[in-house]
Amino acid sequence: MQGPREEAPFSHTGPLPVLFQYRGDERQAPEREDRMQEKYVVEKSTLEGTVRASGAKNSALKLMAAALMGGGPSTIHNVPDIADVRTMLELLDYMGFSTSFAGGTVTVGPAVNPKTEAPYYLVQRMRASVDVLGALSARFGRARVAMPGGCNIGARQIDLHLKGLAQMGADLQVSHGYVEVESNGLTGSHIYLEFASVGATENLLMAACMAKGPSVLENVAKEPEIADLAVFLNEMGARIEGIGSSTLSVDGMSELSGAEHSVMGDRIEAGTYLIAGAATGGAVKVEGVDPSTLEMLSMKMLEAGCEIESGEEGGGWMRASSNGRPAGIEISTLPYPGFATDLQPQMLALLSIGEGTSFITENIFDNRFMVVDELNRLGTDITTKGHHAIVRGVEALSSAPVTSTDLRAGAALCIAGMLADGATEVYEIQHVDRGYERFEEKLSSLGAKIRREPVGA
Numbered sequence: 001m002q003g004p005r006e007e008a009p010f011s012h013t014g015p016l017p018v019l020f021q022y023r024g025d026e027r028q029a030p031e032r033e034d035r036m037q038e039k040y041v042v043e044k045s046t047l048e049g050t051v052r053a054s055g056a057k058n059s060a061l062k063l064m065a066a067a068l069m070g071g072g073p074s075t076i077h078n079v080p081d082i083a084d085v086r087t088m089l090e091l092l093d094y095m096g097f098s099t100s101f102a103g104g105t106v107t108v109g110p111a112v113n114p115k116t117e118a119p120y121y122l123v124q125r126m127r128a129s130v131d132v133l134g135a136l137s138a139r140f141g142r143a144r145v146a147m148p149g150g151c152n153i154g155a156r157q158i159d160l161h162l163k164g165l166a167q168m169g170a171d172l173q174v175s176h177g178y179v180e181v182e183s184n185g186l187t188g189s190h191i192y193l194e195f196a197s198v199g200a201t202e203n204l205l206m207a208a209c210m211a212k213g214p215s216v217l218e219n220v221a222k223e224p225e226i227a228d229l230a231v232f233l234n235e236m237g238a239r240i241e242g243i244g245s246s247t248l249s250v251d252g253m254s255e256l257s258g259a260e261h262s263v264m265g266d267r268i269e270a271g272t273y274l275i276a277g278a279a280t281g282g283a284v285k286v287e288g289v290d291p292s293t294l295e296m297l298s299m300k301m302l303e304a305g306c307e308i309e310s311g312e313e314g315g316g317w318m319r320a321s322s323n324g325r326p327a328g329i330e331i332s333t334l335p336y337p338g339f340a341t342d343l344q345p346q347m348l349a350l351l352s353i354g355e356g357t358s359f360i361t362e363n364i365f366d367n368r369f370m371v372v373d374e375l376n377r378l379g380t381d382i383t384t385k386g387h388h389a390i391v392r393g394v395e396a397l398s399s400a401p402v403t404s405t406d407l408r409a410g411a412a413l414c415i416a417g418m419l420a421d422g423a424t425e426v427y428e429i430q431h432v433d434r435g436y437e438r439f440e441e442k443l444s445s446l447g448a449k450i451r452r453e454p455v456g457a
Contacts, residue, residue, distance in 0.1 A: 037455045038429055038452055038454055038455060039426055039429060039452070039453055040414055040417070040425070040426040040429050040440065040450055040451070040452060040453075041423050041424070041425055041426075041450070041451050041452075041453055042414050042417030042418055042423070042424045042425075042448070042449065043399075043417070043422070043423050044420060044422075044449070045280055045447055045448045045449045045450070046280045046281055046282040046447060047273075047277045047280045047282040047284050047418070047443070047446040048282045048284070048446060048447050049284065049285070049445060049446045050285040050286075050287060051284065051287070051446055052286070052287045052288045053267075053270040053273075053286055053287065053288040053289045054082075054266050054269060054288075054436075054437040055077075055078035055079050055080050055262075055263030055264070056224075056225055056228070056264050056265060056266040056267065056268075056269075057080060057084060057085075057269075057435045058128075058198075058225045058266075059225040059228040059229065059263050059264050059266075060078075060079045060263045061084060061085065061126075061128040062128065062131050062202050062229045063076050063232050064079075064085075064088045064092065064106060065088070065128070065131040065132045065202075065206070066135060066206055066232060066236070067092075067108035067258070068092065068108065068135050068136070068139065069135050069138065069139045069206065069209070069210060069236065069256050070108075070110065070236050070256050071257055071258070072110065072257050073098075073107055073109040073110070074107065074259050074260070074261070075105060075106075075107050075258075075259075075261075076105065076107075076232075076262075077104060077105050077260075077261070077262040077263065078104055078262045078263040078265075079101070079104055079105065079106045080263075080437040081101075081104070081437055082433065082435055082436065082437050083126075083430070083433045083434045084126045084434045085101070085106070087122060087125050087126040087129070088128065088129065089106070090122060091118055091122045091123075091129055091132070092108060094122065095114050095115045095116070095117070095132075096114045096115055097109060097110065098111070108258075109258075116140050116142050116144060117143075117145070118130070118132050118145040118146055119146060120147075120177060122146075123145065123147070127199075129146075130145055130148040130161070130199065130203070131199065131202055132145060133145045133158075133165075133179065133203050134161070134165070134202070134203030134204060134205070134206040134207035135203075136181075137165060137181045137183060137186060137207055138206060138211060141182065141183045141185060142180075142181060142182050142183070143179070143181040144178055144179070144180045144181075145178065146177055146178050147174075147177050147179065158199065158200070160193055160195065160197050160200035161197075161200045162174075162179065164189075164203070164204040164217075165181060165186070165203075165204070165207060168183075168186040168187055168188070168189050168191075168204075168207060168211055168215075169183055169185075169186055169187045170182070170183045170186060171183060185211075185212055186208075186210070186211035186212065186252075187211055187212050188211045188213035188214045188215040188251075189208075189211075189215055190215070190216045191204060191215065191216070191217050192218045192219055193217070193218065193220060196220060196221040196222070198225075198335075201217065201220040201221040201226055202226060202229060204217055205217060205220075205226070205230065205233070205240070205250065206229075206233070208248075208250040208252060209233050209236075209238040209240070209252065209253060210252055210253060210254070210255075211250075211252040212252055213252055214251050215250045215252065216247065216248070216249050217248040218247050219246055219247075220246055220248055221336065222244060222245065222246060222335075222336050223335075223336040224264060224267065224290070224293045224336070225264065227243050227244045230248070231261070232259060232261045233256070235259035235260070235261055236256040236257055236258065236259040237253055237256045237257050238250070238253060238256060239251035239253065264290065265288040265315065265316065266289070267289055267294050268340065268343060268408075268435075269435075269436060270286040270288075270318065271294055271297050271340070271343045272343070272346050272411050273442070274308075275297075275343070275346040275347060276346070276415045276418065276446075276448075277320050277321060277446070278301060278306040278320045278322040278326070278350060279322070279349060279350040279353070279415050279418070279419060280415075280418050281323065281324075282321065282322075282446075282447070283319065283320070283321035284319065284320055284321070284446055285317060285318070286318050286319075287315070287316075288314070288315050288316065288317070289315075289316050289318060290315075290316040291310035291311070291318050294318065295337065296337060296338060296339045296340070297340070297343055298310070298318070300331055300339060300347070301320060303329045304327050304350070304351065305322065305324065305327045306320055306321065306326065307320065325355045325395075326351055326354040326355070326393075327354060328356025328357045328358045328359075328391075328393065329351070330358065330359045330361075331344065331347060331358070331359075332360075332361040333360075333361070333362050333368075334363055335364075341362065341363075341364035341365055343408070344362060345368065345371045345408045345409050345411070346408065346415055347360070348371065348372070348375060348380075348389070348391060348412060349375065349380075349412045349413075349415040349416040349419070350415070351391045351393065352375060352381070352382065352391055352394065352397070352416065353393055353394060353395070353419055354391070355393055356393055357390060357391065357392050357393065358390075359388065359389070359390060359391070360389040360391060361387060362387045362389070363387065366387065369389055370405040370406070371405055371406075371408075371409035371413065374403060374404075374409070374413055375402075375413070377400040377402050378397045378398065378399070378413075378416050378417070378419075378420050378424065379396070379397040379398045379400075380394060380397065380416070381393075381394050396420075397416060397419045397420035397421070398420050398422060399417070399420045399422030400420075400424060401424075401427065402416075402425070402426055402427070403426075403428050404426055404428045404431045404432060405428075406431055407431045407432065407434050408435075409431070410426065410428070410431045410432035411432060411439075414426055414439075414443070414450060418448055418449070418450075427455065429452070440452055
């Protein structure tokens with residue numbers, strides 16, 4: 001999540017404002033043209049069994065960006081083989097860094113004559129490309145990065161990133177769709193983020209690690225993926241204190257080395273499979289995920305009548321099951337540790353077959369409810385007004401052709417398809433490929449009736 005043009009942090013007595021305003025269609029470009037021509041065919045299913053979470057997409061991409069700051073090679077394990085990772089590798093290759101990717105392990109070696117530019121054709125395919133801005137500015141004193149694109153769930157501007165870099169002494173210019181940064185060396189600074197933006201926190205943290213002198217970053221985002229990034233940077237030789245808190249203290253270093261690190265488990269992927277298991281009336285266990293990163297999801301699923309178990313063995317695991325229709329509940333999405341906006345569409349699918357009425361408030365993305373029109377094609381009874389959704393539970397869904405509007409919407413539509421009679425066709429599944437590794441393979445291993453077919457088949 002990236003920072004918008006907010007005027008103040010959260011301090012409201014009434015409903016929270018939606019933070020991001022839609023800026024036009026920024027749909028993810030496909031990794032390959034033929035991916036654009038594929039669809040999922042999903043049939044009614046009951047999920048049972050065990051699946052392992054891949055490495056976290058939202059951590060792996062930032063670790064790869066941070067690796068370009070090292071004076072030696074970095075090795076990153078447990079990296080998911082997804083379209084966004086392939087795009088980040090392509091970006092690093094374009095900039096002149098040596099990379100390899102095999103068996104879930106990415107290596108990033110130093111560049112001899114680096115290009116300090118992230119071109120539009122790559123950045124518009126994956127918003128996380130903007131995370132090279134802080135790393136390039138700190139390591140090389142210059143950067144030229146295209147304004148980011150990403151999923152079409154709302155515009156996410158980078159004002160907070162730029163304000164922070166300016167406080168560190170960078171000269172900034174925004175023109176012709178690019179951000180250009182020049183400096184003779186960044187200087188440590190005391191920065192208070194107006195909003196706990198994940199992207200701004202990551203960029204400014206990386207910049208502070210190689211700035212001259214100490215920095216204090218306040219009101220930073222506390223997502224577990226940021227803690228994973230901070231640990232990796234410390235392994236590279238950075239000095240960061242306060243990891244996991246809202247205040248990070250950083251002593252800038254003149255050089256960083258390469259490091260070896262394993263990516264944390266993907267809590268959003270894990271949550272998706274847990275929700276799918278409960279929605280279909282089955283029982284799914286997800287291994288390789290820290291249960292503490294999904295406490296709010298657990299709370300809400302328990303409130304809805306699902307059964308949740310968890311443990312710490314083997315890197316952590318969770319199990320979700322349900323023997324009946326969920327109860328109606330209320331959910332408000334908030335920055336971590338609040339309920340994750342990336343799990344809201346999947347919960348819409350679960351609650352759509354509930355016995356009562358649920359109320360969902362979306363406080364992060366203004367267009368996150370785009371999936372509602374597609375869910376209603378399957379027979380759900382969901383109405384929206386502004387950033388609120390009313391979900392009136394129905395007894396059954398029926399199949400229909402639907403279109404994935406973004407990454408998490410695609411997952412939600414597949415869950416809904418497993419609740420519907422008949423065969424549901426889900427189009428534009430290149431969105432799903434961006435963030436879920438072997439999605440249909442993992443679901444199939446749990447008993448899902450899902451297959452990938454060419455469009456027109």
